[in-house]
Amino acid sequence: MSDSPARASGRVNSAADDADRAVLEAIAGGDHRAIELLYEKYKTMAYGLAFRITGDAGLADDVVQEAFVGAWRNAGRYATERGSVKTWLLAIVHHRAIDAIRRRRSTSELPEHEEAPPASLTQPDVWSEVAGRLDREAIQVALQTLSAVQREALELGYFSGLTQQEIALRTNAPLGTVKSRMRLGLQQMRGAMLGLGPDIDRRGGGGST
């Protein structure tokens, strides 16, 4: 709510979020064609994610279709505090894709359907300002700062849909080690991403506006 220049810079991002939210409101209000606006904007990210997880073009088609139909159906349930519309949408794609590959693996039990991300993903201002301005290349740079085993743990958990126990079995590592790798990997990535946006970090995070 501040008018300081530091906060104003964050509004670029939030204006885009506002536009996305307006589209979702239109969808929730019955304008189903508005989903095409979201599709056009996020289709390559959604499809890229679905394809990355499933490794199968046909399955990725199905996942993206289910995800956008799901977004249309659940537009009225989107809650601002769970993050941006993009985050919400990609979380749906991720969830559908993981479901699809777990079905393909015929694991005995699937997790309950959750359209939303598993946690409240509210983000501190500094974090969302910095992270929201990083492009894909910068995020990849941040990922490269992780150790190989940390990256592998995140990779197997997030993109391959394995549980920590399954990862422990697959990598021949104790469960506690897998847990640590995941935690440290996420913390390292967070730190690296914050480090990649020094100007914003200094203004917002250091309290030295």
Add this chain to the structure above:
Amino acid sequence: MSALTCDQVRDLAAGFVLGALEPAAMHDVREHLADCAEPHPEIDELGGVVPYLAESVEPVEPPVELRGRIMDAIEAQIRAGQRTDAAADRLISRLGAGSEAAPAAALSAAPAAPIDLTVERAQRRSPPRWIVAIAAVVVLAALGAWNLSLSQQLSSAQGQQAAVNEVLALAQLPGGRAAILVPGPSGGNPAGLAAIGPDGSFAMAMHGLDPTNGSQVYEAWLIGPSGTPQPVGSFAVGSDGLGRLSASQVPTGSTVTVGLTREPGAGATTPTLPMVVSGVTAKGS
């Protein structure tokens, strides 16, 4: 009560935000977070990173036809009345709202609409859901609460109740099917019920319709597996917004979508879109 301690939740936090726990553990963490008075900043701290894993992925252009497939799927669901989860809740709450004559206990005696179901689960369980909704209507109708705002217009209210009873009678016959009719994307207040009996009898009871003018009518349609809407019959609506329709020799046996359109005159052979209300039949007994 939470099955986990705060320390256990902290230990599981990274796996939780990545969705990399066993389903039971995911559930336990979620429960703990919902109940716990202690702050769990680690969830936000670690969880805030997860969306960027998704964004780290190389974008890929999807096949051109996917957009059309998605829109077709959505429009098929609209035609089939499948985004009716919330709409059915609204219908039930509207029927309940303003009906002071309907004691809360009677409402809760009918199984409450499970509003926390995800749509997928609701869809898989759609027949029970329709029946739950119908049961709620039965309770309300029995209490005379159906469209209570019109209770002063006693004759039309009684006529409406008779229409509702006719629908419910058909729905409750072995092999009978019923549909709750809720507004399409254009919204509005109309709502109602329709049923198809095992002998091909059809009944519909509507309320909240805009009055018809001149030769205008509301036409009911059945859309079966062929996808071609078949006209069932038509009726005019007065200032009370109520409408009813009885017909015979309609197709039985398969799940159909029941729809209602507003037409410039009787005898329409193709519907003038949009559908005013629609719903999919489910087993009523």
